[in-house]
Amino acid sequence: MTAEIRTSDGELLSIKLKKVERRRRTTAFLLAAPLLFFIVFTYVIPIFQMLGRSIDNVQMNEFLSETHEVMQTWDGSEMPGEDVTSTFYYELKTAVENKYHGKIATRLNYEKGGFTSLIKKTSRKLENFDENGNFLEQFIDVHKKWGDIEYWLAMKRGTDAYHFRKYLTTFDFEQKFDGSIERIEEKKRINVTLWLRTIFVAVGVTFCCFILAYPISHLLSVLPTRYSNLLMICVLLPFWTSLLVRTSSWMVLLQKQGVLNDTLVSLGIVADESRLELMYNMTGTFIAMTQILLPFMVLPLYSVMKTISPSLMRAATSMGATPFHAFRKIYFPLTYPGISAGSILVFVLAIGYYITPALVGGAKGILISNRIAYHMQQSLDWSLATAMATVLLIAVLVVYWLYNKIVGIDNMRLG
């Protein structure tokens, strides 16, 4: 029998050790707990609640709960019977009395265009209805659209408590009433264009940032401190200025009678009648976004380059490598961690940008985030907005995952 080691108060050492370890972990957790709770309650839970709205239609379901129930027995092959139409009539009447028919109209209109006017016109004429029967005919008398079975089918579908159709809309698809999924008509397609444009802008801006930031960062890392500090301030100063101020400054610089065009005209490079269009198009979007996001590329690159010993390059050249060869084989690979950190930072920030492109880019500067904001603030179709936001979130996570696969997250260095 092996001798058990005991502590001075007679406990087994292994047990005592575990106890101490557990206490230490509890203390550590308790210390972090306030922050954890703060993040969970103010950040994680609200985000998931919001994302839940992309499939949640419970409110609508409550507004027309009886109609929804009666409609379950209607197969939708022919016009709905008196049971459906009368139930709907009474529920709409209650809605008008309590002033939520506007909400019903708005929500049903997300299902099928034309519902807003249909519900509103019907609501205004509801008091003239004869409650003894023939509700369908009376509905059709008020508005001929009620004679179109698609509106009743849309209502049946629109009162389901949960659905995933918003995700189809996100990619310009729709589900027909027979269950088939098709692209929406060409004139109404908007989201796919914007997704592609957003990705194009994000990739393009990341590339521009890289091209511009690489030489600057190199210069910063090799200059003596007193010069490099000055340069660093030049890089960081715009970083500390408000985003709106920077964007408006670009508008002053880039507009037709702006500083840049005026200079070009006065130098005789450009004729007065054919001033360059630098704003309200892609050019403006790229220029402004690149400048605004540049520090996010410079800082990681600089901090990585700072750690590369100059003697490595000297060693390479002393062994006969041309400067270009030494750069390609030695210096450049050593900056990979900085490049990848900077690129992923800039890309993720750029893919969610919307104020700058909207102000500088005009109609061409509408990106997917503008659509999310539009549906949050203007059309108030929060389900669609959150469906789009979810897709955007997933897209960013996929980029992150791919990055981890290809480069490895351990290789990312911010400093």
Added chain:
Amino acid sequence: MSRLTKLISLAALLVAPSMATAAEVNVVSWGGAYTESQKLGYGDPYQEMSGVQVNWIDYSGGLSEIKAQVESGAITWDIIDVYARDTIIGCDEGLFVEFDFDNDFPAGVNGMKASDDFFAPMPSKCAVGNILYSWNYAYNTDNVNFAGRYPDSMNDFFDPDTFPGVRSLYSSAMSNLEFALVADGVPASDVYDYMEDNGIDRALDKLSELCTHPKGGCIFWSAGAQPPEQLVSGEALMATGWNGRHFNAIVNEGSPMKMVWDGQILDYEYFVLVKGGPNQDEAMKALQYFTSSEGLAGSAKHIAYAPFRISSLDVIMADEPWFYSEQAGAVEIMPHMPTAPANTENYVLMNPEWYADNNTEINDAWEAWKANL
């Protein structure tokens, strides 16, 4: 007393003084020269008279913000200056207080009861009239691209071959669809009949022609102060906008601009009272003063929008030149009103009900059109 109640009452004591400040009313409007005219015209006089502080808040239209306030239960707005369309939508959704018009609003100085003194019937029970204004377009007479020939009709706005240059349009569908149909040959008085019948597509096609034309092109404005700025900076050759803002740029800022009234859209603007706003009773009293004969006439002293009351026009005409600013001095305002005979030879009367009924369809079509430009 338990410790908890003591604590609560102590907290209440500490908070109470900050809550007991003088009464105030939060009024939301469109900013710039327009809000300034409202502030000088009836906001400040009312504040002086009643001791109630009137706070002016800027916004760029629409019901989204107030809806968000109502949904979150934290309403901070009392009175909002809105389009007719939004009084209808907001009233339907129960956001605004319904008025008992003749009891809630005073008779005019001419003795007419309120409902007769206002030019037109209100579009909803929640609306009280404020001004008549116009959507028209203007251009910069100094712009070199005109080369001595100036536009004078709605057709000219849509004619990039004769007048090459970028146009600035309102960022949502309102006004653009009407202008496009008028330029496409639809009689101004029948614009909305055509809208029902494939008119939106027709208007968007006409706009596409202009915006994708190699000599044309379109940019968009969302705040009323932008069109004059874009004209002066040369960013746009012609810009649609609100006549009062153009007038302000011409008279007060001395900008070399001219308005074209052909095909103008005559539109009404309204005040609404938010249901459950933070100072609803005070706000109602303020609103009664704002929309009185003198109140509405007061704002016309500072901007070229016509007051909604007939009696306010009497007040103005009795005292012309009514308009006054430091830069321009005293100016006769009646000829600059959107309702002046010379300005209404060919005009569209805004149909807010069409917009209220078809809001979502119009916006969907418009946004898709804009994104695919």
